[in-house]
Amino acid sequence: MREDFLKLIKKIEKTKTVEEASSLLLSKTDTPKIRKALEFAIKAHHGQKRKSGEDYVIHPILVATITSYFNENEDVITAAILHDVVEDTPYTIYYIKDEFGKEVANLVEGLTKIVEIRDHSLVPSTSNEKLAKSALTFRKMLISSIRDIRVLVIKLCDRLHNMLTLDALPPKKQKRIAEETLVVYTPIAHRLGIATLKNILEDLAFKYLLPEEYKKIDEYIKANKEKFQLKLNDFIQKIENLLLKNGFKENEFEIKSRIKHYYSIFLKMQRKGISIEEVLDLLAVRIIVKKPIECYKALGLVHLNFRPLISRFKDYIAIPKENGYQTIHTTVYNKNSIIEVQIRTFDMDKNAEFGIAAHWKYKLNTAMPNTKWLEDMKFDENIEDFYELAKNDLFSEDIVVYSPKFDTFTLPLGATALDFAYAIHTDVGNKAVTAYVNKEKVSLLHQLKTGDIVRIETGEKEIPRCTWIDSLKTSKAKYEQKRLCRAKEKEINRKLAIAILEGIFDLDSYKLRAVIKANNLCDSIPKIVDDKNFLKDVIKKIYTTLKKRNILYFKNIKLKEYEFGNIKILSNKPINDISFHYCCHPKYGDKILGLLDKKEVEIHHRFCNNAENKLQKAVFVEWTQNAQNRFFLVVRLPNKKGELSKFISFLTKMDIFIHSIELGKDSNNCKMEIEFNEKIYENIKNKIQKEYKIIEFIPKKDAYNG
Numbered sequence: 001m002r003e004d005f006l007k008l009i010k011k012i013e014k015t016k017t018v019e020e021a022s023s024l025l026l027s028k029t030d031t032p033k034i035r036k037a038l039e040f041a042i043k044a045h046h047g048q049k050r051k052s053g054e055d056y057v058i059h060p061i062l063v064a065t066i067t068s069y070f071n072e073n074e075d076v077i078t079a080a081i082l083h084d085v086v087e088d089t090p091y092t093i094y095y096i097k098d099e100f101g102k103e104v105a106n107l108v109e110g111l112t113k114i115v116e117i118r119d120h121s122l123v124p125s126t127s128n129e130k131l132a133k134s135a136l137t138f139r140k141m142l143i144s145s146i147r148d149i150r151v152l153v154i155k156l157c158d159r160l161h162n163m164l165t166l167d168a169l170p171p172k173k174q175k176r177i178a179e180e181t182l183v184v185y186t187p188i189a190h191r192l193g194i195a196t197l198k199n200i201l202e203d204l205a206f207k208y209l210l211p212e213e214y215k216k217i218d219e220y221i222k223a224n225k226e227k228f229q230l231k232l233n234d235f236i237q238k239i240e241n242l243l244l245k246n247g248f249k250e251n252e253f254e255i256k257s258r259i260k261h262y263y264s265i266f267l268k269m270q271r272k273g274i275s276i277e278e279v280l281d282l283l284a285v286r287i288i289v290k291k292p293i294e295c296y297k298a299l300g301l302v303h304l305n306f307r308p309l310i311s312r313f314k315d316y317i318a319i320p321k322e323n324g325y326q327t328i329h330t331t332v333y334n335k336n337s338i339i340e341v342q343i344r345t346f347d348m349d350k351n352a353e354f355g356i357a358a359h360w361k362y363k364l365n366t367a368m369p370n371t372k373w374l375e376d377m378k379f380d381e382n383i384e385d386f387y388e389l390a391k392n393d394l395f396s397e398d399i400v401v402y403s404p405k406f407d408t409f410t411l412p413l414g415a416t417a418l419d420f421a422y423a424i425h426t427d428v429g430n431k432a433v434t435a436y437v438n439k440e441k442v443s444l445l446h447q448l449k450t451g452d453i454v455r456i457e458t459g460e461k462e463i464p465r466c467t468w469i470d471s472l473k474t475s476k477a478k479y480e481q482k483r484l485c486r487a488k489e490k491e492i493n494r495k496l497a498i499a500i501l502e503g504i505f506d507l508d509s510y511k512l513r514a515v516i517k518a519n520n521l522c523d524s525i526p527k528i529v530d531d532k533n534f535l536k537d538v539i540k541k542i543y544t545t546l547k548k549r550n551i552l553y554f555k556n557i558k559l560k561e562y563e564f565g566n567i568k569i570l571s572n573k574p575i576n577d578i579s580f581h582y583c584c585h586p587k588y589g590d591k592i593l594g595l596l597d598k599k600e601v602e603i604h605h606r607f608c609n610n611a612e613n614k615l616q617k618a619v620f621v622e623w624t625q626n627a628q629n630r631f632f633l634v635v636r637l638p639n640k641k642g643e644l645s646k647f648i649s650f651l652t653k654m655d656i657f658i659h660s661i662e663l664g665k666d667s668n669n670c671k672m673e674i675e676f677n678e679k680i681y682e683n684i685k686n687k688i689q690k691e692y693k694i695i696e697f698i699p700k701k702d703a704y705n706g
Helices: 002-014 018-028 032-044 058-070 074-081 093-100 102-121 131-145 149-164 171-191 195-209 211-245 262-272 292-305 346-363 372-376 383-394 417-424 426-431 475-505 509-518 525-529 532-548 609-613 643-652 678-691
Strands: 254-259 283-289 328-334 337-345 398-402 408-412 432-437 440-442 454-458 560-564 567-571 577-580 592-597 600-605 618-623 630-636 657-663 669-675 693-699
Touching (some): 002 149, 002 254, 032 058, 074 102, 149 171, 171 195, 195 262, 211 283, 283 346, 408 417, 426 432, 426 475, 475 532, 475 618, 567 600, 600 618, 643 669
Antiparallel strands (some): 432 440, 432 454
């Protein structure tokens, strides 16, 4: 199937005229309605050209050709042919409805809405703004498309043809569209289970976004292609002989081979910090049989004759993924090669390649494909937050866990017991107090694995866990905890603001609150915990009021700045030292508070329960700015003379200041403390790891190292 699709794509890439495009479409599907739509589209788009100089109508015709690979329904293909008519020509949706029927009109209208939303919301390619704003487009597109998934599938085919013709655009626009594809469209293809579209879209986007990385992988694969094919052929022959000897008939199974697609190779290299030579599942074969029980028979034959890597075994037939994907995955040794083996039935293969598009008949009295993942995604009004949450849900691998009643829940890889609690219900997540995994009591941050049976106990109250948000994996859990924590932070900041003023004026909170009210500061007073200039303004106002009321007995208030390591303190009291209480482990950049104890200040995380319980006199504290530019770097240097000198020169050319160097006595690891602008951290990291093996590269942000 995948091979047929790739052949079709190659034909599409070579198609340059309206006649060729029309002929290709009609060779796939030919009905009077489709011919009528084809003639109408040619007429409607007459005179319109693409950036490449080709007739514009070639694009919708070829989009319809790609769509026809997934479905031969004439209304769907007709809608694909007409998808740009309302947007780019004088013809209206009402005309489409009169000429081609309500079903086609509804699909075209859905596609037109996506274009309108994109044009209105997406950052233009000429802008330097982050593309995260496209998350808003993404969000609206998801919401508007839930009613008819077919609109999304046609849109994915439309995006694929756009990516195939990206060469005609300037480089900046190419990158912009490629990034939008990777951020918005490939995750949708993944969740809809359409691997055919997902993989090719990813590789096309990868080629434009990271051309150097793409080129390296491409050169490696092409240089070794013959060797890889020989390994695969040898393995396939062995598998085929095994199946034939053990009861399978020649026409009852099929064996395919593949080399992992480029973007998938790149992601694995990045995720694991490995070279392409170390990617274990670079080569794979797929065994396709008739019945599910035969999958397990084939698996037994593979495991009995080739040594498996048990840690890499996954049974998605017994426990399907949420998007319906079913396949057994295992990885085995064959001589000196490691090969991934996928085993599934012909129906499962169709499902895996076509995903939700394999269920086109859902409108005809059959069940609607599962779109619960769309409904469960939380939508924050903050665009950046939404993008981060959506990306986390959509780009992740999946695990499947059970409730004690054996209901199944699909969660992203690395999900915690608290993520599971939120998957059950929002109230369960908000009030969760204890988790049991396989009947053993564990932390709510315990990472789950496929097959775990999880039970959650709840309490009476909602519990904000503000320091846990980064450890959670699902958008629902993160969203709900952020919501609880925003309310919690508001409450803490108000208490902390009063405590800071108590420390400065040595007055009880009752008198301070009266003066705050008199100066109309009730709503804005929490701001002083993060804004020292506003704090100074508030002090002046309160001081003036207190003097007028003859409450103060000192002439003025002199605030002094103290600096201890990474911490800066503003106080009118003498401060000799600071201490970090290990109850909450604040790290550089965390929101913090300082409790005044005689001449020492205790530093706590602002959401620390211990600190909140003894929040009386406090001082204004903040992190110093210079520490954010320091990093610990550990790299492995080649065991050759002059490599340290070469590495130092390499760093110096990037304007990196080196504070200290320590070369390992028993290894080639070189540990350094370096300094540069943290805004270019990712850029620096990418440059270093292209030349050297990075063991560790972390900001010097831990307060205890300051």
